[in-house]
Amino acid sequence: MGARIPVDEHAAFVRSLLAGLGARPTERVALADALGRITASPVESPIALPPFRNSQMDGFAVRSADVMDAPVSLPVVGEIAAAPGVPAPLEPGTAVRIMTGAPVPDGADAVVPVEDTEEVGGDVTGVLILHPRAVGEYVREAGSDLEAGSDVLPAGLRLASRHLAAAAASGLAEVLVRERVRVAVVSTGSELVPLGTPLGQGEIPDANGVALAAAVRAAGAVVVHGGRVRDDVDRLRAELDTAREAGAELVITSGGVSKGAFEVVRELLEPAGGWVGSVAMQPGGPQATGAYRGVPVIGFPGNPVSAQLSFELFVAPSLRAIAGLPPAATERLELAEPLTSVAGRRQFLRGRRTDDGRAGVVGGPGSHLVAALAASDLLIVVPEDVTELDAGAVVDTVLL
Numbered sequence: 001m002g003a004r005i006p007v008d009e010h011a012a013f014v015r016s017l018l019a020g021l022g023a024r025p026t027e028r029v030a031l032a033d034a035l036g037r038i039t040a041s042p043v044e045s046p047i048a049l050p051p052f053r054n055s056q057m058d059g060f061a062v063r064s065a066d067v068m069d070a071p072v073s074l075p076v077v078g079e080i081a082a083a084p085g086v087p088a089p090l091e092p093g094t095a096v097r098i099m100t101g102a103p104v105p106d107g108a109d110a111v112v113p114v115e116d117t118e119e120v121g122g123d124v125t126g127v128l129i130l131h132p133r134a135v136g137e138y139v140r141e142a143g144s145d146l147e148a149g150s151d152v153l154p155a156g157l158r159l160a161s162r163h164l165a166a167a168a169a170s171g172l173a174e175v176l177v178r179e180r181v182r183v184a185v186v187s188t189g190s191e192l193v194p195l196g197t198p199l200g201q202g203e204i205p206d207a208n209g210v211a212l213a214a215a216v217r218a219a220g221a222v223v224v225h226g227g228r229v230r231d232d233v234d235r236l237r238a239e240l241d242t243a244r245e246a247g248a249e250l251v252i253t254s255g256g257v258s259k260g261a262f263e264v265v266r267e268l269l270e271p272a273g274g275w276v277g278s279v280a281m282q283p284g285g286p287q288a289t290g291a292y293r294g295v296p297v298i299g300f301p302g303n304p305v306s307a308q309l310s311f312e313l314f315v316a317p318s319l320r321a322i323a324g325l326p327p328a329a330t331e332r333l334e335l336a337e338p339l340t341s342v343a344g345r346r347q348f349l350r351g352r353r354t355d356d357g358r359a360g361v362v363g364g365p366g367s368h369l370v371a372a373l374a375a376s377d378l379l380i381v382v383p384e385d386v387t388e389l390d391a392g393a394v395v396d397t398v399l400l
Ligand SMILES: Nc1nc2c(c(=O)[nH]1)N[C@H]1C(S)=C(S)[C@@H](COP(=O)(O)OP(=O)(O)OC[C@H]3O[C@@H](n4cnc5c(N)ncnc54)[C@H](O)[C@@H]3O)O[C@H]1N2
Pocket: 187, 188, 189, 191, 192, 204, 205, 206, 207, 208, 209, 254, 255, 256, 257, 258, 259, 260, 263, 283, 284, 285, 286, 300, 301, 302, 303, 304, 306, 367
């Protein structure tokens, strides 16, 4: 049995395997599908924002010179809606009713909100302007937010809804973004059945398939293939061929990396020069790295807690960085209770923040405790050389 390799060494090795994925080609996507994507170049607005001079208020467009001596009464000569068209110029000594967003007519240089006026004449044929108005008041000038031809968004930006609002206001239907990393997720294990299938004796639902795919997406990558194979290396090869055809640049497997009789990932990777061994951590000790026909393969242990944790620890940091996402948040917290750990392994205990802001342990160290994982909101990291900690000890935690 080979020695357990240190967690940081394995993490650095996986990072180096994934480094090649960092240079992303670009693609054009509909703005409606661009949430969370990274802009590949600055995004230029072909139009000014606002595109035309318009009213900021429902009220009356006037010439400020005409209302200098307000209160003053002006005849109302028409109405301008926020609708297509160019309004007639405003004649001196008149006012026109105007709606928010409607084009301000030439000649008008201020808008008086309706609340600052009184009606004159039963049929609103005139308006009493109560106060003088400054030039430009409540008039939104064309280009006052952004000039036509200037950048509305920079390159390298992770698009949130507010960025989509600005690009959409610029009339852009598409945006040039970096391609996401294309990942295949393959579960191995003859005991696995698809979700929703009644379980026979010895069968379990494929929890890792859906959970690892979700983790991949949460890390900003895209799942191009998901599969499940029984413990048969030829089946696994066929599955990976399909994954390659689907464009996978990275394959993540679960199961088949420990020391049993049917370790398919080991059977696949080892003859091809891959590495299958133990990392000094718990859960997630058994790990694998290698390649299949030029595509990097990262193999995680099958226990669902181990698989999730391995992804967060080894793969998520690279994918998140490529996708412009921040690294997982960490926090130093006091332990709510004492704990023990195994010497020589970095322990990742599932935990939960208590009401008084400390870290409590949820469930035990077992890597099958998937319900306890769901009940946790942080991982308590116990260093390799620590076997006992008292309540109140300060520990590193990774927030989930
Ligand atoms: N003799 C030894 N046995 C084991 C060792 C060891 O060092 N020596 N390590 C143990 C540890 S730690 C782990 S973790 C597991 C890892 O084993 P594998 O990666 O080969 O995974 P499997 O044996 O296929 O499965 C382990 C466990 O997880 C369940 N599983 C697998 N895939 C899924 C899935 N997609 N969804 C839900 N659950 C899954 C599987 O049924 C097993 O219960 O090895 C230990 N053994």
